[in-house]
Amino acid sequence: MNDKDIKRLSRLTAIITQLQTTRLVTATSLAEKFNVSVRTIYRDIRALEQAGVPILTEDGKGYCMMNGYRLPPLMFTEKQANALILAEQLVLKNKDQSFVKDYCDAIDKIKAILKESAKNKVNLLEERTRFDQNVKRERNSNYISELQYALTNYLLISIDYVNKDNLSSQRIVEPFSLINTTENWLLIAWCRSRKEFRYFRLDRIEKMQVLIEKFEPHKMTLQQYFDKFY
Structure with missing residues (x-):
């Protein structure tokens, strides 16, 4: 196997990784990532399909892996x-x-x-x-895993929250983003009682419950949120 074959094999493996970790990828984005032509990516995709990898094509959008299909774990260097x-x-x-x-x-x-x-x-x-x-690192919250689940599944959460004035309140919020600062994690969420986006420090959440009720996803990216509100 010559250097060209090794490089292609490495690229094919990396393309599979991209397809398994990203819902949809385009030939253009793959070409830019691996510094090859779009035509080369087309040939790579055909080679993977011929090898039995179930790649689906969404016309005008890109490529994705068949839902539920997973390859064995890839080797780490x-x-x-x-x-x-x-x-x-x-x-x-x-x-x-x-x-x-x-x-x-x-x-x-x-x-x-x-x-x-x-x-x-x-x-x-x-x-x-x-x-x-x-060493003996202090942990001041225990909610990120549940919040990530609620955020990606558009589930409402109920929180008992203590503000900076030590006043407690119960809120129903729509989780939008998680932000890490040097000291604390912050949740950006739409507060249904205040009718606006609010920041909530995770270490001030006394109690939290992920509800079964879903909310309508907010039609903006995190950058668009910052551009709009800051």
């Missing part, structure tokens, strides 16, 4: 695995317990599919990498 371990240490600085737990659980699953030699190196790196701030 040693450097990629090392980057994930370093990222884990950064995550451990986070103040939300649910976010830390879910990320660490995901890392454990990734470690399980590594080759034994790579796994040993990753474990060694994990033992030898530490941030001072991670």
Whole structure:
């Protein structure tokens, strides 16, 4: 196998990864990402289809993987695995317990599919990498995982919230975005009682419940929100 074949195989694998992680990708975006022509991407897609990968084409929109189809886990390079371990240490600085737990659980699953030699190196790196701030790190919230679920499924949430004046209130809100600051996580949500978007600090949420009632998605991006309100 020559260098050209190796590069193409690497690109085909990366295209599969893109199709598995993004709902819809265009030939143009793939061509820009891999620095090849659109015609080359067309040939790559045909090659994947001929190899049995169930790629669907949405006319005028792009490509997507057949719903429910998943390939076996792809191999990580040693450097990629090392980057994930370093990222884990950064995550451990986070103040939300649910976010830390879910990320660490995901890392454990990734470690399980590594080759034994790579796994040993990753474990060694994990033992030898530490941030001072991670020792006995304080966790002041435990809601991110549930909020992510509510946000992506357009579900209302009920919160008992204490404001900066230590006044408590119950709100029904439509989660829109999660923002991380140097000190706390913030939820941007449409407050149904105030009839406007509000910021809510996660460490001031005393109680939260994800409701079964859905809300109508807000037709704007996060950048459009910032452009409109700030």
